Amino acid sequence: MLHLLIVDDETHAVEGIRSGVNWGKLGISSVFSAFTVKQAKDVFKSERIDIMLCDIEMPQANGLELTAWVNEKYPQTLTIFLTCHADFKYAKQALQLGSIDYILKPIPFTELEDTIQKAIDKIQKDSEQAQFSQYGQFWFQHQPMLIERFWIDLINQAIPPAAEAVRNAAAERNIPYDEAMTVVPILISVQRWHKKLTLREEKIMEYALKNAAEELIIGRKQNGQVIALESGRLLVILPADNHAEFELLLKSKCERYIEACGQYFYCDLSCYMGSLVHGQDMYAMVNQLRDIEKSNVAYNNKVFHLSDFQVRFSQHELPNMGVWAVMLKEMAFIKVLQEATAYLEQKVQQDRLDAQLLQLFFQDFQQMMYVALQNKGIQAHQLFSDSISLSFTETATRSVTNLLAWMKHTIDRAVEFLGTIEQSESVVNRVISYIKRHIAEDLSREDIANHVFLNPDYLTRIFKKETGLAISDYLFQERLKLAQELLIKTEMPISAVASHIGYANFSHFSRMFKKYTDMNPNEYRQLHQQSEL
The missing domain is CATH 1.20.272 (Zinc Finger, Delta Prime; domain 3)
Structure with missing residues (x-):
């Protein structure tokens, strides 16, 4: 509600205005009175005054001087001058002081009400502009984050897909939202990169794709938005344009975008254009675009429209x-x-x-x-x-x-x-080479077969065909030869010799050694080292 102050040295004039105007109709909740400039200043110091009706001719100080003081101290107050003289000098000064109007006495109350209403309209307009200006600064700083979060919540159903829920969510976030507004969503999906990228490089490329979409698709539409979805996907949201060539122009922009991305960002991608939707319908529309994207397995670097993409067959014909x-x-x-x-x-x-x-x-x-x-x-x-x-x-x-x-x-x-x-010989040679390199390890037939990408039974057959030995027999023979050389040529403990050729169990090594040489490792060492002397 608004407060108004009447300043006039004539008591009957003040009372006439107080009783002659329908204040409730105008939305004026409080009407104050002052008969001198000093009284008026005292009212200003104790009350908020939105509109001042001020007589120009008053003793001691006139209304023009009071208005100059008010403009300096309380610039939000609007002034309407009242006077008995149609003096051009007064009118000129009143305009210079920014008064709303200049009304001659006796005052027609209908005209006064219209003038007060004009002042009220200006107050409301100024208030909205001030709020917009204050919000505009906040919006400029935070718009991308706020708007992106708003659309993401709509797409993910964090905001229910209902008009009232969307309106309330926008209001809670101080986002200006028009329920009548329609937008066009465009899903951009990277189909493949033409060169190997690290995860960091891929993120950099996706950031570049987002910037390119803002420049080439949104362009000068300041209220458009590009949102990063999951890896390799972007969503462009554009305010709808009603002219007939809008979709053709938008498709052309998407085609230029695809061409540029292939040239500069080394990727194939496609764009999926949705239909015009209101905010509450965004979730359903984006899901439809996702379905189209998943179904598109045949085409690269194309622009699709929701209404054009139809599957034209009902059964799948697989080859024999x-x-x-x-x-x-x-x-x-x-x-x-x-x-x-x-x-x-x-x-x-x-x-x-x-x-x-x-x-x-x-x-x-x-x-x-x-x-x-x-x-x-x-x-x-x-x-x-x-x-x-x-x-x-x-x-x-x-x-x-x-x-x-x-x-x-x-x-x-x-x-x-x-x-x-x-070429079984090359396979056998690879097996033999592998055994020699890993002779000291705990090798199994499966380990050796895995090395040449064959199953063990098949490898055993071709190995035996080529060498006359099973792989396990060949492995043991090679280990036995190496053990014999180490026993003769070194002073390594027998347990160390056993470990070196892949036997962790010394007793098992001794039994196997004696089985094939008719003497235990110590006897074999003593016999052959003596014969070397």
Whole structure:
């Protein structure tokens, strides 16, 4: 409510104004009176005065002098001058002092009420501008953090997707929010990086992508926002524009953004444009965009609109991999890769490849490959347990490009090791070399087989075929030869000799040594060292 002060040396004029104006209608809660400038100043010192009705001609000090004092001490107070003289000099001074109006006596109460209402309107407007100015500074400093948190909470349903809940959340955070406002969300998703990046480098790149989106997509729209979601995903939120070419212009901006990111940030990415939504509908819209992103396994570096992306088939048509399995058995790995690639590319051209079909294809193809490798004696889990292979497998079903890369890597690696297996001599040589390097360790048949990516039974067969010995027999013979040399040529304790060739148990070493040489290690040392003398 507002407070008003009437300053006039004529008592009947003051009482006439007090009784003639409908103060309640104007929203004036308190009306004070003063008959001299001194009394008026005393009122100002004890009360907040919003509007002053002031007579110009008064004894001792006039209303113009009082207004100059009020402007200096209480600049928020608005003044309306009252006078009996239509003097241009007074009118000019009143305007210079910033008065709301200049009313001649006798005062028409209707005109006075209109003038007071004009003063009230100005007070309200000034108050709003002051609040906006004060908030504007706060907003300038904190806007990015506040707005980003607001949208993230909407997307994650920390704010319920209801108009009232969104309005209340905005009010609690001092965020100006218009329920009629509509926005367009755009989901940006990195599909792959063209070069190997550390986690730190990837974060730097994602920050660069965010800045580029602010510049190329938002541009001069100051109230647009780019929000970082989970790794590799950004969400652009733009206020909706009603003109007919808005969507075409926005799509063009996204296309330029994709081109720039490929050129400067070494990545493939796609943009998924949503429809116009109010704040309470943001959660549902972003979820739809996420679904589109997951379903897009066929296309890179494209702009999609929600209304354009439709799956046009209801059942998945997988190829007959039984034929490919036979081809793998006959070592036609490259031919299988060519046919599998052709199948996937055909599905892309027909627009009949989605995430589910890609997943089913990957599972069947992986199973077929592992069975083929098992039949060749290769342990797939070890052949593909290196970090590079694991990375290919982890991303295989994200897109057709990733799946094709995984298939090529898998087949190249299989061909490499199968070629090694066909040359059994090289496998045997690798086993022999490995045994010699690790002779002092507790080696098992499984350890040796793992080194050449074969199962132990298959390795034993090709090793015995080449050397005439089982791997365990060959390992013992090599250890026995080394033990004999150490016993003859060194003074190492027998327990140390046993440990050096992989026997932690001295008694077991002695028994095995005697079994194959007909004497214990000490006897063997004494006999052969004497013969050396």
